[in-house]
Amino acid sequence: MIAVTISTAAAAPVASTPAEEATPVRRTRRRGLAPGKRLPASRLIGPALIVALWAAASAAGQLDPGAIPAPWTVVSTAGRLWTVGTLPTDVLTSLGRAGQGFTLGLTAGVVLALAAGLSRIGDALIDGTVNLNRAVPTLGLIPLFILWLGIGETFKIAIIAIVVYIPIYLNLHSALSGIDHRYVELAEVQGLSKIGFIRQIVIPGALPGFFVGLRLGVTGSWLSLVVLEQINATSGLGYMMFQAQNYGQTDVILVGLLIYGIFGLLSDTLVRLIERRVLSWRRTLSS
Template sequence: MSQAIARRRLGPGRSYPYGRIAGPLLLLAVWSAAAYGGLLDPRVLSSPGKVLSTAADLIAQGRLQTNLLISLRRALLGLLFGVGAGTGLAVAAGLSRLGESLIDGTMQVKRAIPALALLPLLILWLGIGEEMKVVVIALGVAVSVYVNTYAALTGIDSRYVELAEVVGLSRAAFLRKVVVPGALPGFFIGLRLGVTASWLALIVVEQINATSGIGYMMFQAQQYAQSDVIVVGLLVYGIFGFASDALVRAVERRVLSWRRTLAN
């Protein structure tokens, strides 16, 4: 009994309901206190009340919704293409020595080159339209998904492979019962990083000769020193980034419900 109690104390303890929003709420409280206490110059950083008022005005004008839908479309397309490419390359490299020889070295070189560093070349090849923006996002996502999925595939215990051979599993059964469960944890880590990468890349590409999107709206606000509009854009990025990560976490918990981890 005493050993069981001691063992429970070694872990992080029970999770708090909605605990992950505590940090953002604390940051909001500090921001509000500093703004209304006169510690912040409103020309440099607007108060939360002013930001909410500006957001309401942008919604009433239809500007926020229009730009948000365009940004979400770019982020979603880049995410879909990036996840598909990263997963496919990881599977090819992780399950075949030939694939590993042809793919992994190239992907490691690409990992050392930030996707944003390729912007001049991509603009030269694709112009400044939607294709360039989606490709930049997809490249950042693909690397994150590839690295983590490939690491999970190559990290599967060889004893499971030997056991599958001993019991005579077919190739399809081996993939279904050994490879997929072994690779899924790494895939979800890569997916979470990929979601974050999609938002980071989106912020940059929407400020390069764009005519729409949240980043474009923020860039225009910078020209007129509208810090409230800039903060609205940042909050939109932050809220959707937090929500998308929470969604991936929820899917991960459901798909990997068979695992017993400290997060459970």
């Protein structure tokens, strides 16, 4: 009888007190692993900090004005060159050369990558040749291209196109080759045509790699332009910097470098904005 009573008491539910019912249950929240929200104008923070340090060092007399002029001196020089009219001409000339070379390089990179990425025969004919071209220093081709195309504008645009098409081809070809084969099998089961397969599977899968190559190509066009415009040129930012070197005008050289940097940052930002809009369906850390 005692054993039955004890077991019954043990099995009976214990009534909770009102104080215990009012006490909320605390749950530990896991710390987020994502980088967090994007800061407004975050890409300008680094350059603004560099300019601030440059200005502070110049104001404190820590920099030699003859070697590294102060930021306000560079801005004043840029305003003078713009007023005279030489700077707008040089900027437009450089933009034209970079634009033509980039357009040719973009077209060649996309066409070759598609031909090599979607065909075994194209891959055998194209991929090895492009990688051989990549192994050869592009600026080392300048003397040969001058002999082939002359010393005018044509060889400059051709060199820029080569610098641009290589990263676009490599990244787009890698993205095409990296598409999961299970999607190919799924497209075959669904009965997609070749055009439908390219439109629904290939293009969405290769776009991230394409935009990486596009950003590298945009930057490469500006990097090669600064060298090419110092060879038999009569206008352009590189020509302006080369002339300033002969006269020891470091402020003019810094004006050219800053304009190159601004153009590079703006073009890269434009590509990133287009990428974010086109690939809005992706959920990544950056988004």
